[in-house]
Amino acid sequence: MTDQLFESSAAATADCDNTEPLIELRGISKSFGSNRVVDKLDLTIYHGEAVAVIGPSGTGKSTILRIIAGLLPPDEGEIYIAGQRRVGLIEDAQDPVGIGMVFQQAALFDSLTVEENVGFLLYQHSTLSHRQIHGLVEEVLEMVGLPGIADRYPAELSGGMRKRVSFARAIVSNPQNPTDRPAVLLYDEPTAGLDPIASTVIEDLIRTIHSGxxxxxxxxxxxxxxTIRRTADRVIFLHRGQIQWNGSITEIDETDNPFVRQFFSGNVEGPIQLVQ
Structure with missing residues (x-):
């Protein structure tokens, strides 16, 4: 990997202030019709954190990711990115740090090659030459373990490979504009639908991207x-749009919190009730 995509780990770490919040959600609420999926939620993420947001289906987890990404506006509350309040959506004003998102479905353009998918934003919104973008795409594809597939189409790839291509698209950045380099990555069910071996590959890749x-x-x-245990350091348990538990990965098996105990045991009896 060359220096043009990323700073070295040591240099990047030196520039980070782990005591100042990177992302702050204050009193965030979001409803869809009469369904209030996020309810006055407060959440703080610091530099260098690896956080898993877990909980039953339909409790607002993916909604929170989209709000953080600037793809969905909250109904109430304030969002701060690196201390700067965000007003509007991501297209309204640039955040002080880059935020990348990997969707549950790889969301690749079927009619475009892997290179065109990964380099899409660079082709559309940069003055880089085709040769420069090709080089950047090849580098991130190698980083995610997929060298030499730039000319393939999504239909030619397995589900796990498509996931990794979507990772490459999330982390590629314009070296002429360092602020484009994502400081935060948001993953929405990155191992959903994958077999255990493919899941392990994705989990290891997430850790590699984070630690490297x-x-x-x-x-x-x-x-x-x-995925929770292999990729996270801190876990947030969400239920009915509110945080019911917040702790380290090592505390999962020690806590008496009834939501956590029921979730990991799969017991149908408890505070989490199946929605019919």
Whole structure:
């Protein structure tokens, strides 16, 4: 990997202030019709954190990711990115740090090659030459373990490969504009639908991306036990749009919190009730 994509881990870490919040959600609420999926939620993420957001389906986890990404406006509350209040959506004003998102479905353009998918924003919104973009795409594809596939189409790839291509698209950045380099990555169910071996590959990749580039932080929404334990340092349990538990990964098996105990045991009896 060359220096043009990322700073070295040591240099990036030196520039990070782990005591100042990277992302702050204050009193965030969001409803869809009469369904209030996020309810006056407060959440703080610091530089270098690896955070899993877990909980039953339909409790607002993916909604929170989209609000953080600037793709969805909250109904109430304030959002601060690196201390700067965000007003509007991501297209209204640039955040002080880059935020990348990997969707549950790889969301690749079927009619475009892997190179065109990964380099899409660079082709559309930079003055880089085709040769420069090709070089950047090749570098990030190698980083995610997919060298030499730039000319393939999504239909030619397995589900796990498509996931990794979507990772490459999230982390590629314009070296002429360092602020484009994502400081935060948001993952929405990155191992959903994958077999255990493919899941392990994705989990290891997430950790590699995180640990190899200094202060890079991420939030990951997942239901999968192995993904929670292999990718997260801190866990936030969400139920009915509110945080019911917040603790380290090592505390999962020690806590008496009834929501956490029921979730990991799969018991139908408890505070989490199946919605019919």
């Amino acid at each position: 580039h200094g202060c890079r932080s991420y939030l990951i929404v997942t239901h999968q036990d192995s």
